[in-house]
Amino acid sequence: MGGFMKKGKLLILSLSAVLLLSACGGTKAAESKSEKQTTEAESKEAGGKDKDKKESSGDEKKESSSSKDEKGDSKDSGKNEKIRGKLDGKSYVNENLGIRYTLPDGWSFATEEQLQQMNGAISDTVDDETLAKSLENGSVFVELYAANAELSDSINITIQNAGIAFGVAGNAEAAIDASIVVEQKLFEQQGFTDVSVKKGEGSFAGKSMSCIDAVLGKDGLTLYEKQFILKQGNYAVTITASSANENRTEELMKAFTEN
Numbered sequence: 001m002g003g004f005m006k007k008g009k010l011l012i013l014s015l016s017a018v019l020l021l022s023a024c025g026g027t028k029a030a031e032s033k034s035e036k037q038t039t040e041a042e043s044k045e046a047g048g049k050d051k052d053k054k055e056s057s058g059d060e061k062k063e064s065s066s067s068k069d070e071k072g073d074s075k076d077s078g079k080n081e082k083i084r085g086k087l088d089g090k091s092y093v094n095e096n097l098g099i100r101y102t103l104p105d106g107w108s109f110a111t112e113e114q115l116q117q118m119n120g121a122i123s124d125t126v127d128d129e130t131l132a133k134s135l136e137n138g139s140v141f142v143e144l145y146a147a148n149a150e151l152s153d154s155i156n157i158t159i160q161n162a163g164i165a166f167g168v169a170g171n172a173e174a175a176i177d178a179s180i181v182v183e184q185k186l187f188e189q190q191g192f193t194d195v196s197v198k199k200g201e202g203s204f205a206g207k208s209m210s211c212i213d214a215v216l217g218k219d220g221l222t223l224y225e226k227q228f229i230l231k232q233g234n235y236a237v238t239i240t241a242s243s244a245n246e247n248r249t250e251e252l253m254k255a256f257t258e259n
Contacts, residue, residue, distance in 0.1 A: 014251040059176070081233050083128045083135075083159060084143060092144055092157075093259055096232050099205045101155065103146060110145035118142040135161040135235065143237075152244040153252060157237060165229075165236035172229040176210055183214065192216040204239065205229045205256045213249075224249050 010015040030032040038160055052160045085094030087109065092101040103109065110118070119142050126134070131141060140160045147154040183197045193216075226249035227240045241252035 039099065052102065081128070081132070081235075083131055083232075083235060085157075092146075092234075094237075095259065096257050097230060097237060099256055101144070101146075101256050104148070104255055106149050107136075107146055107153075108149075110147075115142060118145065132234075138164055146173065154242050155252060156240050156242075157257070158240075159232075160236050160238075162231055162234050162236045166231075172231055173210055175229055175236070176212055180212065183212065187214070187216055192218050194222070200226070202226055202228065202250060202253060204253055205258050222246075226250065226253060228253075 067176075071091040082096050085097070085099075087093075088162055090103040092109070094101075135141065138161070142156060143159050144157040145154065146156075166172070167178075180197050184195055187195045187197070191198055195217070196213075196215040198213050200211050201208060202211040202213075204211075209228060211254050212225070212227040212229075214227070216223045216225070221244060223242055223244060224246055225240060225242045227238060230237045230239070239253075239256070242248050243252060
C-alpha cells in the first residue's frame, strides 16, 4: 500500500514537472524567434543615420513601454478570474470548466494537510489573486487529489499558467504533441522503467478529445495513466487518472460529468 502512495505522489510531481518543462521550451522558442526578428530589423536599419537610429531606438522604447502596459492590463484583468473549483460534499465542482467530479464508493479526497505537502510553498487556502501571482511565476498548483482505499487508483487535478503551459503552441492539442517526447525522457530520468507515452483519444465529461496515455514501471509496480489538458481562461488545467490496473483509467475518468 505504501508503494502505491509513493507512486501516486511521484506521478503528480512528474506530470507537473513535464508540463512546466515542455512549456519552458515553448517559451524559449518564442523568445528566440522574437530576438531573431529584432536582430534582422536592426540590421536593415544599420545603414541609416545616427539620428535615425536614435529616433528608432526611442520608438522601440515607447513600443516596449506600451507593450509592458498592455501586459500589465492583461495581468490585472486575470486577477479577478476564478481559478479554483470547490468541494460540495462528495463532489468537486469547477463552474468555469463546467465539470463535476463525484467520488466513487470507497474513495476520499486528500486532506488539507496532504495537499499542502504536495504544493509545498503554495497554501491550499490561498486566495485566487495570490495564487494567480504564483502561477505567473511558473508554479504548478495541485488543486485536487483523490484515491481509493487501497491507493491503487487515483485522480489529480493541477493548474498552471496557460501562457507557460502552452508556450507558442497556444492550445492543448499542440501542447500534448509537444509534451509526449519530453515526458518519455523525464520519466526515464526519474527512474521509471518500461516507459511508454503516447497520444490517445478518450472521453472526458461526455466529450471526445485527445489525451496522453502513459505506462510506467518502477520497483515491480506498473502504473497506467490517462491525462487531459484543458484551457480555463488564463490557465491550463490538467486532469490525470492513474491506476495499477490496466485499462482502468478510462473508467476512472467517467466520474467527471458536465455540471
